Amino acid sequence: ATLTGNLTIKGNTHPVTLKVVKYGEFNDPNMGHRIGYAAETQINRKDFGMKFDMMLDGKFIVSNEIQINIEGELLEVAEGVTT
Numbered sequence: 001a002t003l004t005g006n007l008t009i010k011g012n013t014h015p016v017t018l019k020v021v022k023y024g025e026f027n028d029p030n031m032g033h034r035i036g037y038a039a040e041t042q043i044n045r046k047d048f049g050m051k052f053d054m055m056l057d058g059k060f061i062v063s064n065e066i067q068i069n070i071e072g073e074l075l076e077v078a079e080g081v082t083t
Helices: none
Strands: 002-009 012-028 032-044 065-075
Touching: 012 065
Parallel strands: none
Antiparallel strands: 002 012, 012 032, 032 065
16 A cells, blocks of 8 residues: 655655555453554655765765654544543
8 A cells, every 4th residue: 555645754745655554453451452553664864954964985975865664553542541
């Protein structure tokens, strides 16, 4: 699955599309129904105003292409319940 939205870094906003994978879901007796997800995308840091470059041994320390990985968990909570 994919998720598309806007990413803002240093005041620069650009659309990004994340590839999303569902890790799994289970019922935790203490915390309830939970679902785990992971998402990833790649951006060019210069598109977001990060233009600083530094070289070490003839190679850039930070690539222009940056991989973003996100892992998260959703928790289903019954109405009226506060956590």
